Amino acid sequence: MPSNQLTESGQLRHFLTIEGLKRPLLTEIMDRAEQFSGISHRQVKKVPLLRGKTIINLFFENSTRTRSTFELAAKRLSADVMNFNINTSATSKGESLLDTLHNLEAMHTDMFVVRHNQSGAAEFIAQHVAPHVSVINAGDGCHAHPTQAMLDMFTIRRHKQDFANLRVAIIGDILHSRVARSQIQALATLGVGEIRVIGPQTLLPRESQTLGVHVYHDMEGGLEGVDVIITLRLQLERMQGALLPSAREYFRCYGLTEEKLKYAKPDAIVMHPGPINRGVEIASSVADGPQSVILEQVTHGIAIRMAVMSMALASQSEQAEIE
Amino acid sequence: MTMPKTSAEIQSLLEEMAETIREELADKDPLLVGIHTGGVWVAKALQNILGEDFFDAPLGTLNIAYYRDDFTRIGMHPQVSPSDLPFEVDNRHLVLVDDIFYSGRTTRAALNEIFDYGRPASVTLAVLIERNGRELPIRPDIVGASVTLPRNQHLKLRNKDGLQLEIRAAGALDAE
Numbered sequence: 266m267p268s269n270q271l272t273e274s275g276q277l278r279h280f281l282t283i284e285g286l287k288r289p290l291l292t293e294i295m296d297r298a299e300q301f302s303g304i305s306h307r308q309v310k311k312v313p314l315l316r317g318k319t320i321i322n323l324f325f326e327n328s329t330r331t332r333s334t335f336e337l338a339a340k341r342l343s344a345d346v347m348n349f350n351i352n353t354s355a356t357s358k359g360e361s362l363l364d365t366l367h368n369l370e371a372m373h374t375d376m377f378v379v380r381h382n383q384s385g386a387a388e389f390i391a392q393h394v395a396p397h398v399s400v401i402n403a404g405d406g407c408h409a410h411p412t413q414a415m416l417d418m419f420t421i422r423r424h425k426q427d428f429a430n431l432r433v434a435i436i437g438d439i440l441h442s443r444v445a446r447s448q449i450q451a452l453a454t455l456g457v458g459e460i461r462v463i464g465p466q467t468l469l470p471r472e473s474q475t476l477g478v479h480v481y482h483d484m485e486g487g488l489e490g491v492d493v494i495i496t497l498r499l500q501l502e503r504m505q506g507a508l509l510p511s512a513r514e515y516f517r518c519y520g521l522t523e524e525k526l527k528y529a530k531p532d533a534i535v536m537h538p539g540p541i542n543r544g545v546e547i548a549s550s551v552a553d554g555p556q557s558v559i560l561e562q563v564t565h566g567i568a569i570r571m572a573v574m575s576m577a578l579a580s581q582s583e584q585a586e587i588e
Numbered sequence: 589m590t591m592p593k594t595s596a597e598i599q600s601l602l603e604e605m606a607e608t609i610r611e612e613l614a615d616k617d618p619l620l621v622g623i624h625t626g627g628v629w630v631a632k633a634l635q636n637i638l639g640e641d642f643f644d645a646p647l648g649t650l651n652i653a654y655y656r657d658d659f660t661r662i663g664m665h666p667q668v669s670p671s672d673l674p675f676e677v678d679n680r681h682l683v684l685v686d687d688i689f690y691s692g693r694t695t696r697a698a699l700n701e702i703f704d705y706g707r708p709a710s711v712t713l714a715v716l717i718e719r720n721g722r723e724l725p726i727r728p729d730i731v732g733a734s735v736t737l738p739r740n741q742h743l744k745l746r747n748k749d750g751l752q753l754e755i756r757a758a759g760a761l762d763a764e
Contacts, residue, residue: 276663293667300651300670309704312654342654579663 269391276580279391279400280573282409283450291454295419297572298565304341305567314575315344318375322348323390324403325381330539330563331403331413335378338570344375363393370395375578377401384408384443399577401570407441413538414447416569418455420562421493424534428452434461434487434529436519437497437546438468444538445497449478463487464519467508484519488528495536496521499546512545522548526556534558591735595750598716601732602630605714606637608730609683613712614642616681621648623698624668626687626745630716633751634685644680648673655697671701678706687745689715689731692724699726717753719743 270279270286277290304312320339324332332348339346349369360368369377376399379387384406391400404410425431433452439445439462452460453476462469463481481487488494499515509515521535535547535557543549552559592598609618620643622631628649635647649672653665684698695713702708714730719737737743737755744754 296667297664300667303670303672304654307704308706312704313700314654314659317660576664579659582660582663 272580277573277576278580279387279402280411280577281388281391281400281402283411283414283447283454284409286454288454288456291415291418291451294415294569294572294576295422297576298415298419298568301341301571301575302565302568304571305564311341311343313343315339315342315578318342318344318578319373320344320346320376320378320574321369321374322346322378322403323351323369323380324349325351325379325386326404328380328403330566331380334563334566335401335403335412335570338567338574341567342571342575344574362390366390366393370398374398375581376574378403380404382406397581399581401573401577404443406443407446408443409447410443410538411447411451412566412570412573413444414451415573416562416566417448417495417536417538418451419565419569420536420558421534423561423565424558425492428455428457431457431493432459432461432491433457433493433495434463434481434491435495435497436463436484436487436521438499439464439497440468440470441500442497445495448495449476453477461487461491465509465515484521484525485528488525491529491533493534493536494521494526494529495538496547498538498540499542501542512542516545516548520544520546520548521551523550523554526551526554532556536562539563591753591755592717592733593753595752598732598751598753599633601716602633603637605716605730605732606634609634609712609714610638610642612730613681613683616710617644618681618683618712619643619645619648619675619677621650621673621682621684621698621702623684623686623694624649624651626716626747627685629745629747629751630687630714631683631685634683634714643683645675648675650698650701652694652697652701655701657693657697673702673705676706677702677708679709682708682711684711684713686713686715687717688743689713689718689728690721690743692722692726695726695728696724716745716751717743 270281272278322332322335336346378401379390380403386405387400387402402409402411435445461479461481469480535551537559541552592601620631622628631647651668651671713728715728716732718728718731718734740758742756742758744756746752746754
């Protein structure tokens with residue numbers, strides 16, 4: 266567990282993982298996001314809170330939604346944002362990660378938003394940045410994607426009043442999903458009544474039962490009486506790794522169709538972190554149907570990222586005050 | 589002027605302020621905006637005196653937390669309700685209300701925020717108390733009372749059994 270994502274007074278300094286964070290902090294992130302969400306409806310869609318701050322999006326892995334909502338979130342807070350594309354950078358010429366990092370730091374950067382295909386990359390960077398720099402994890406390997414989990418919690422809270430009475434089912438490749446891992450930690454921290462995972466044996470982690478998560482291998486049992494359904498993107502390379510027979514077979518068993526959706530409560534909401542494989546993990550009629558909140562999730566991503574960025578940079582002010 | 593403290597004293601100040609607003613703005617279809625938290629209380633009190641129909645729309649509220657000039661010094665402020673202007677401000681005459689006018693920095697932040705909603709025709713600043721210590725070239729148009737206080741003393745409006753003013757030592761207020 267990262268020891269350094271909080272300041273001594275318990276404020277968010279980096280945001281690397283949900284693990285170890287307490288419920289009041291998760292609630293504060295959502296409350297602040299609620300306040301920021303109104304800004305997007307105004308004539309001038311920005312506030313000057315982070316004016317003069319420099320934020321670098323450091324993406325070592327492809328991303329559309331996450332990178333662009335981080336960028337928009339920073340811009341709506343009036344920060345200056347630079348997108349550092351690693352494929353065209355000096356790293357591809359052989360410069361080491363730490364050299365790249367220190368060079369970017371030398372440009373007086375205040376925050377790095379990091380995505381990397383190696384688990385632990387964001388934490389590694391957080392351990393090596395100067396004390397006045399914050400790091401936000403935008404997804405590292407199979408480890409964590411904490412802002413995605415928080416925007417999902419925020420979306421659930423917008424639709425369902427009380428976490429304690431909820432039954433939430435996550436369907437798909439739980440084993441390799443940083444999204445699922447962060448979601449389960451957030452749901453548990455927020456006191457969700459029952460967390461279920463549904464998928465084939467090859468894609469569910471062995472330890473899932475010990476985390477207090479209920480494991481199902483069939484949709485009928487797993488979706489029964491559920492309030493929230495989270496479908497996960499099926500990564501097509503899993504098929505090559507012989508973990509799954511075929512996309513078609515997966516859709517037959519675990520694809521969320523209108524028929525299978527009927528097992529859940531009539532007012533259940535359907536979520537997906539994107540990008541969607543239509544006809545693999547979810548049918549188009551469900552993804553575009555009345556119970557889908559998938560596009561709301563994208564919108565909420567901006568407010569959640571505004572909240573996390575401003576809280577982390579605010580704790581830097583606090584540090585400066587102490588020094 | 590001596591410090592008004594009781595609810596009755598404050599009520600009579602509010603009535604005078606309301607009268608001035610009526611005289612100056614009655615023919616302009618004004619809109620009312622209060623700054624969280626004390627300014628909203630004062631705005632509601634003015635609205636009560638002037639009557640439901642005097643202003644052209646429900647009370648607007650501003651939370652200027654994202655427009656303050658001290659983020660890099662003290663970080664995020666405690667959470668209060670978000671801003672809510674339930675009307676278009678373009679070409680309208682606004683009455684901006686705060687409880688206590690001190691340095692002028694809150695007003696500066698509020699004006700910046702209002703202009704991110706649109707371009708009002710005019711903004712009239714009404715405050716319950718104006719105290720010494722102005723730091724910017726901004727001053728209120730409509731004032732309930734002007735008072736002089738030592739620099740280490742702060743004024744705080746309370747809303748408990750009616751509006752009341754408290755004088756407190758600076759450190760006690762900063763701790764909140």
